[in-house]
Amino acid sequence: MKRLLGLVLLLVLLMPGAGPVAAAAPAMRGACGAADPLPCEPAEMHLDGVRRLTAPTRPLVTVVVRTFTGDPDITGRITLSFKRKGGGFSWTRTFGYPGGEKRYRGPRLTKTGTYVVRARYLPPPDSPHGGATRGYVTEVRR
Structure with missing residues (x-):
């Protein structure tokens, strides 16, 4: 059961468009403009x-x-x-x-x-x- 849970978690984090990096990216782009492909410099x-x-x-x-x-x-x-x-x-x-x-x-x-x-x-x-x-x-x- 622990292996299955670990595998599912690993797949979710490695999927493109998912995970913590993808979740944070739109919020960062919103501050600088949606058309900006690079994240904002704080x-x-x-x-x-x-x-x-x-x-x-x-x-x-x-x-x-x-x-x-x-x-x-x-x-x-x-x-x-x-x-x-x-x-x-x-x-x-x-x-x-x-x-x-x-x-x-x-x-x-x-x-x-x-x-x-x-x-x-x-x-x-x-x-x-x-x-x-x-x-x-x-x-x-x-």
């Missing part, structure tokens, strides 16, 4: 900002997007969002990302509390790069 995003702020303030958020191969021509869009924990404030904007290290100015934060800051990198439709998302928590005090 992008890595670094997000930095001040963790403790004094109200009222407009925080600066620094974003750097890189690929594992070091492609210098990475461009796209950055969607930046600030949400206050417990509700009461939400702010989302999309900015162009020309590549390299870029600083974005956030909203004026007047209410004290904890805010979740998230940035999402969206590559152009014809890009071989995948998207990336990062976030951090900042606290606003008086």
Whole structure:
């Protein structure tokens, strides 16, 4: 019985169009475009900002997007969002990302509390790069 189960498992994994590699490939292609025969090159995003702020303030958020191969021509869009924990404030904007290290100015934060800051990198439709998302928590005090 164990041999039969092992043989069936081996056949399923070796069949073309089946197995874990084939199951993951369409999801990877979807991020870069269905016509792209090669899988996406993942992008890595670094997000930095001040963790403790004094109200009222407009925080600066620094974003750097890189690929594992070091492609210098990475461009796209950055969607930046600030949400206050417990509700009461939400702010989302999309900015162009020309590549390299870029600083974005956030909203004026007047209410004290904890805010979740998230940035999402969206590559152009014809890009071989995948998207990336990062976030951090900042606290606003008086």
